[in-house]
Amino acid sequence: MSTGYVFEDKIVEIEWLAQNLNSLAPDIRIIESNEDVLLYDTGHIPGAVHIDWRKDLQDPIIRDYISAEKFAELCSRNGITPNTTCIFYGDKSNWWACYALWAFELFGHKNSKILNGGRDKWIKLGLPLTKEKPSFEKTHYPVPSKRMDEEIRIFYNGVLDYLKTKGPLIDVRSPGEYSGELLHMPEYPQEGVLRGGHIPGAKSVPWKTAVKEDGTFKSIAELRDIYEKQAGLDPEKETVVYCRIGERSSHTWFVLKYLLGHKNVKNYDGSWTEWGNKVGAPIER
Structure with a gap:
């Protein structure tokens, strides 16, 4: 099927x-x-x-x-x-x-x-x-x-340069983490940060929106609606995804790259535990 x-x-x-x-x-x-x-x-x-x-x-x-x-x-x-x-x-x-x-x-x-x-x-x-x-x-x-660092991964300085292009950036954490209300998820105190919020310009699309209640991936039509219609992602253009340490964003990276066929998706695995603790890193709330 x-x-x-x-x-x-x-x-x-x-x-x-x-x-x-x-x-x-x-x-x-x-x-x-x-x-x-x-x-x-x-x-x-x-x-x-x-x-x-x-x-x-x-x-x-x-x-x-x-x-x-x-x-x-x-x-x-x-x-x-x-x-x-x-x-x-x-x-x-x-x-x-x-x-x-x-x-x-x-x-x-x-x-x-x-x-x-x-x-x-x-x-x-x-x-x-x-x-x-x-x-x-x-x-x-x-x-x-x-x-394959250049092909599927992006580092802090690369994200800073990427921000200048106004390219799409997807924050896959929970809404509370994205808004800055939560410094970390309650079950992960060891991965907290000094500052809450999100990378400037990032859109909030929690990773779990891609799966059904039984843990299977949603249909191709549902995924296109979430990521392309609602989030406005272009399959032909570069997209950067991030979370806390790069694990939840790996899930979204897989969905975008392989289920939806987006050509250039990069995972910022430094994510919020790096960005939220980095001296001088720009933050939005």
Whole structure:
């Protein structure tokens, strides 16, 4: 059944995975990535490996991602090659799964997909979970020669320059964070900032407007209405998205880039924890 999404192959439906779980090709790897890093151990999709968004993807000292060498090691020990199709899923409507997918694409891994509905829908459908951790033969994953910073990412100074172009900027946080009423979401006190508000000119389009109650993505028509008609985004022009640390905005980045087919979408992963603490950074409320 066609969804109408521009890149339909970036979505895997849960029903398909459930039917084919015991006969998946060796070059397919299911990857669970959650905000709650302990969830995987309580039960996961049989055959799924765990990617811890903090321990596995982020450098423990500097605020950046792991090195290309460490990314290659991460893939190798999980039996992943550059040709492996990685199906990502997780909690909170795949918010963190999209973050992991974005990080993989940052290192040039293109064979990536999202399991529509994620962990919550899998469980609601009563599909099997296991606590058994799979073991895959270690592979050789070549160290990526280039990180895709220019293609899918933007840094603080780049955002400052971008503001001069009056290009669209999408704040995907909650309305309270956008307005400045909240310095951070109550459940994330460790990621608070000194000042509340939003980047000048940014429009508020909370990330969760893209998903239904069951965690699956809304229809192509609904998404076009949200992002193109209401927010005024042009598929042919550059768009920058941001949130707190780049995780919620990775979800919106995925929707814009792959479901709607926007040509140039960049994730400002420094986001509000950088901008709201940066000396001299312009802020609107």
